[in-house]
Structure formats: structure tokens, C-alpha cells
Amino acid sequence: MSRSISLLALCLALTTTAAAAADAPAPGRAPPRIPAQVSNPAWEQDMADFAAADRSAPPPRGGIEFIGSSSIRMWSTLAQDFPGQPVFNRGFGGSEVRDSTWYADRIVVPYAPCKVFFYAGDNDLNSGRSPVQVRDDVVAFVQRVHRDLPQTQVEYLAIKPSPSRANLLPAIREANTLIQAALARLPNTGYIDVHTPLLGADGQPDPALFLPDMLHMKPAGYARWTRTLAPKVNCD
Numbered sequence: 001m002s003r004s005i006s007l008l009a010l011c012l013a014l015t016t017t018a019a020a021a022a023d024a025p026a027p028g029r030a031p032p033r034i035p036a037q038v039s040n041p042a043w044e045q046d047m048a049d050f051a052a053a054d055r056s057a058p059p060p061r062g063g064i065e066f067i068g069s070s071s072i073r074m075w076s077t078l079a080q081d082f083p084g085q086p087v088f089n090r091g092f093g094g095s096e097v098r099d100s101t102w103y104a105d106r107i108v109v110p111y112a113p114c115k116v117f118f119y120a121g122d123n124d125l126n127s128g129r130s131p132v133q134v135r136d137d138v139v140a141f142v143q144r145v146h147r148d149l150p151q152t153q154v155e156y157l158a159i160k161p162s163p164s165r166a167n168l169l170p171a172i173r174e175a176n177t178l179i180q181a182a183l184a185r186l187p188n189t190g191y192i193d194v195h196t197p198l199l200g201a202d203g204q205p206d207p208a209l210f211l212p213d214m215l216h217m218k219p220a221g222y223a224r225w226t227r228t229l230a231p232k233v234n235c236d
Helices: 002-023 043-056 097-102 122-126 131-148 163-183 219-232
Strands: 064-068 087-091 115-119 153-157 189-192
Touching (some): 097 131, 122 131, 131 153, 131 163, 189 219
Parallel strands (some): 064 115, 153 189
């Protein structure tokens, strides 16, 4: 009886394998494989959109790139906030640090920017990554850029204090401290405190600077970032 059961199980296994093979995409027609380093396959559409934008109006080679998550993507006044500077935006909302690292060969390296202003990290902490992991991810991003562009200055923007993520403030502060210390040891790399300007007199996130979702910034929040970054937004 046991031998019959074993033979039946083997037949079922072979049938299942054959069915799976029949359902598999034909060679050369499989969709792009999304690597484990990417937090969401939706970013492939963003990359396609960036490629289309590059074909119609390519960013200036050697310009100043802003890249990262939604705080960058939603910075719609970037050009007018830094007049006369060759700034361009390659933010994709919801992204984590390692997403920009993975896609650097498509949205950083080809532009050979003189400077990269990089914001990401709060989505990472919100998804469960630790401050140490975020620190390591930021260092990996810098190293990835410098592998091909060793002279490009990478400026990391500190993780901001959003009221809707007040529960993450201890982790945010820890991550910012770890990142600042790590980047201080790397060449052509900087850390910019855009966290403190978003705090109120009580030391807590100022809700007046945020949209109703209490996660993304109003123009008043971007105005504070602009004042903080302005001395560094150049290719000098």
C-alpha cells in the first residue's frame, strides 16, 4: 500500500511540475526581474518615466541632482528655489535608501552630476529597518555613486521629523546620528541637518509645516529646507 501511495505522489508531483512549466513565460518574454534590493516593483514604472523624460528633455550633464523619496519627488519648486543652478529632480515617492542605490546606474551615473542631494530613510524605518541598517544603506549608496563618479559630492539630507511618525522619532534621531558619524569618514560626502529646522519651539515636529497627512511638507517646510541648503546648492 505504501509503495502505491508513493507512486501516486510521484505522479502528482510530475504532473504539477509539467503544468508549472507549461504556464511559465516563453524564453525572452519574461517580465524584468525585480531584485531583492528593491522595496517595491512599482519603481520600474518610475524608471521608465525618467527614461522618457531624459529622451525629451535630458538633464544637464554635470548638474545638481536631487534624488530620494517623496520629500524630493514633491519638491515641485526646486528650480525656482535655487535660481541659476542646474538642479533637476529624480525623486520617486515611497522609495527607500536601497532603491536609489539599486537604480543609481540608471538615474545617477548617466548624468555625472557635480553634486547629489539625497533624501531617504524615514520610509525605511517605518517599514521596520533599524537605524543601523539605514546607516549602512546610506553608506552603500554613497559607495555606489563613488564607484563610478568618485569626484561627485554626495550630500545626505537628515531624516525629517514628521508628526505622523512621531513614534519613530527616537529611531530617526539615532539613525541621523549614526549616518552623520559614518559620512564624516568618507571623502566627497556631507551631511546636512534638515531635521532641526522642522521642529517647533517645544522641540517637537511643527505641524504648521506639514500637509494634512502630517507626513509631507507644505511650501513653508520646503522654504526652511531651501534656506538650509542654499549655501551648498552649487557646483563649486
